[in-house]
Amino acid sequence: MTKNEKFELVERFIVENREAHYRLSYSYVKNKENALDIVQESILKALRSIDRLDDISYLKTWFYRIIVNTAIDFIRKHQRMTVMDDDILDIHLPQLEDEMTDMDLQNAINQLPPKYKSIIILRFFEDLKIDEIAEVTGDNANTVKTRLYAALKKLRIEVGEEFRL
Template sequence: MDEQEFRGWAVAGRSGLRRTAFLLSGDWYLADDLVQEALVRVYLAWSRLERDGEITAYARRVLLNLYLDYRRRPGRRERPTDRIPDHAAPAGDGSDERDKLLAALRQVPPRQRAVLVLRFWEDLSVEQAAHALGTSTGNVKSQTSRGLATLRAALDQPTAFDHSEEQA
């Protein structure tokens, strides 16, 4: 095993995996945990992956499986905190639309969210997304359609980030 090659690949690919993990989970800390675990699994399979040449696809698949596994385990969804914020983030920094989109994306069920992230963030084809998820292309198409409908409905709902309605 060539550890230097793994390190080079990991350094180059980590930020992309982290962004994908964040879009799936909506939590930077969880994204870091998912990416770290994915990198460990890629490292363990490195010699086989190096021969096959499917390193990034394998890493993405592992990341998706780790995220979906996390979502299936109810005990992991608890987020203890010692301080509850008493106000929203200040407006006007240009992040309102992004925050609204991320909040809406969190309302999309995990499998549909995974398909949306792969198709529209990772820019994978239907076939590539199906391969990454281990499912059929028809399932990817239907999950994409349902996910987009859910995302649109969530975006139409007023949220804490929606400042378009004036309060009296």
């Protein structure tokens, strides 16, 4: 496969899956502008390192790994900076019990260390399989399973036993 063909495949993949890429980055930073910045930076990184993508069948996990790493780097760089999204107003409005449970779950997920948070997001919000998560995170499948169960245990403790993903 030529570099141009590979470039066109990557470009098509990015355009066709832009909502999923935005959703993944937003799940880390909870801010529209920052999520868009992460996606944009991830696209630049992907296009610059397109030669490292040896097998096109790993395109999805390769690009997700770039997004996850870019999001984690962004969070590290901006730890002290707190940005409030427009959605923060929703917190002050009356809420239904289900919405409160969702908010508790989201807060609990946000409190997880990055290695656990990534696995929860990729497994339950992006619907990736254990092997795909291992590819994205660079860990073996057994490590991913162990971290997944540990993260679920932490979430059950934080949210309560009635919580089930």
